[in-house]
Amino acid sequence: MPLFALEALTVDFRTDDGVLRAVDGVSLAVEAGEIVCLVGESGSGKSTVALAAMGLLPQPAGRVTSGAAWLDDDGARTDLVQAGERALARLRGRRLAMIFQDPMTSLNPYLTVGAQLSEVLELHEGLAHAAARARSTELLRQVGIPAPESRLDEHPHRLSGGMRQRVMIAMALACRPKLLFADEPTTALDVTVQAQILELLCRERDAVGCGILLITHDLGVVARVADRVAVMYAGRIVEAGPAREVLRRPRHPYTLALLRAVPRVDAEADAEALVAIPGAPPSPLALPTGCAFHPRCALAEARCRETRPEERRTPTAAGDVRLRCHVETSP
Ligand SMILES: Nc1ncnc2c1ncn2[C@@H]1O[C@H](COP(=O)(O)OP(=O)(O)OP(=O)(O)O)[C@@H](O)[C@H]1O
Ligand SMILES: [Mg+2]
Structure with a gap:
């Protein structure tokens, strides 16, 4: 039983011009400890696959019309498509995490970086405030943010695009999820940071044994990190x-x-x-x-x-x- 398995997933969007089938019968598995890359040109449906599995399709336009997305949560199989919002909310962060293509989708503009990271750690990991702050600093350091301690008190809009992307990666990794969807996690970053982030994802995979579905345009990235690849x-x-x-x-x-x-x-x-x-x-x-x-x-x-x-x-x-x-x- 793989960690994650899509079975003939089909996703439609209702638009003013009619119903659009963005994902059509996609089957794909990710084993624990494996990096699977999803590649394809813009508009091929890559992000939609990940958003559907996370239960985060844009509403009310997007709908999974058939298929399943099985997650093996320590032996218990959950179909993420059928799971209700409460079950999904419990899984997100703790078991499932996503690095979004657009960092502002998952960062709250009103909260400091430290508050957002601590919130996740306190909620899901039960860390006390001081411990959460220390771990947040460590996470920012791991994603290559200089002077991480001082960044904790800043709001996301004060940060450059690349910094925000790294904060988001830190948030996604905070609870050591079993399954990580990473949607173009390095596209906005310069090559040095890009290499650092890829290395970090590989290290996380080795340390936690998590499975990663990595969405990328970059076949160089695929060649470097992918165990398996799916072309859409x-x-x-x-x-x-x-x-x-x-x-x-x-x-x-x-x-x-x-x-x-x-x-x-x-x-x-x-x-x-x-x-x-x-x-x-x-x-x-x-x-x-x-x-x-x-x-x-x-x-x-x-x-x-x-x-x-x-x-x-x-x-x-x-x-x-x-x-x-x-x-x-x-x-
Ligand atoms: N909210 C939406 N409403 C209507 N159509 C949408 C919506 N989101 C995506 N689509 C359509 O679904 C299809 C797949 O989009 P998706 O964003 O999954 O592609 P992608 O492979 O991630 O592309 P990119 O590489 O540009 O990120 C596209 O035709 C897109 O226009
Ligand atoms: Mg996309």
Whole structure:
């Protein structure tokens, strides 16, 4: 029983232009002690997956229309989709935490950084005030905030974007959650801090044995930290498997295109030219027929325009690769 398992999760948003399916039948597991990366272009549904599992979809527009999100809480399985708000509130912070794409979503502008961190620690960990303050200082130090003691008394708006992001990461890690959703946790940060934060997440994974679902645009990040990777396109997972296997031998033309669009520091100058993916991702309100990627795919054939590819599994030495593609690249 994995720590966390999405089963055919489907999420719709009601909009003025109609109902939009942001996530369509996504299945994905995160084992304890594992970092799974979720990648894909903007709008592919990555944040929606995490928000749905946290019970934090924007209301009243967003709704899980089918599927489940199982959390193994010390042997007790809870479907986060069916769990009520009270059960979710108990799990959040203590068992489940999320680092949001936009730091201000989870920081209270009216409370000092120290008060917010202490609140979490006092509430969930039962720490006394002084102990909570000491632990808060330590947490800020761990996320690379200089002079952490003096930052405790500041309000979030006084901090730079990068500092806020780090405070939010400290808050998410405060109660050592078993499952962490990290939505682009390092995008706003410079490379040095980015490396520090990734290292911190890996250390946390090793120390607590937590599972991490890491959402990122950055395939360099995936290569560095992911055990497994899932590639999303237009609300569906098109390829998923062991990170090394998927990065070395991408089978889906979309995965290959994403990899070709990444500048490689180790590549010899212009040995491998960067190739932008032609066109743009489709609107979920007007998905192409067949495979949603076909209008942008160099390998598309007639059947790709006509039928949606079912998922196939290919065994590899490192584990199964799941693929939704009629043609498949030849590595
Ligand atoms: N509150 C909302 N109301 C209506 N549609 C929404 C809402 N939030 C997201 N969507 C739509 O759902 C789809 C998936 O959005 P989501 O934010 O999950 O994508 P993402 O992969 O996280 O993108 P990014 O990389 O830009 O963060 C998009 O088409 C988006 O426009
Ligand atoms: Mg997002």
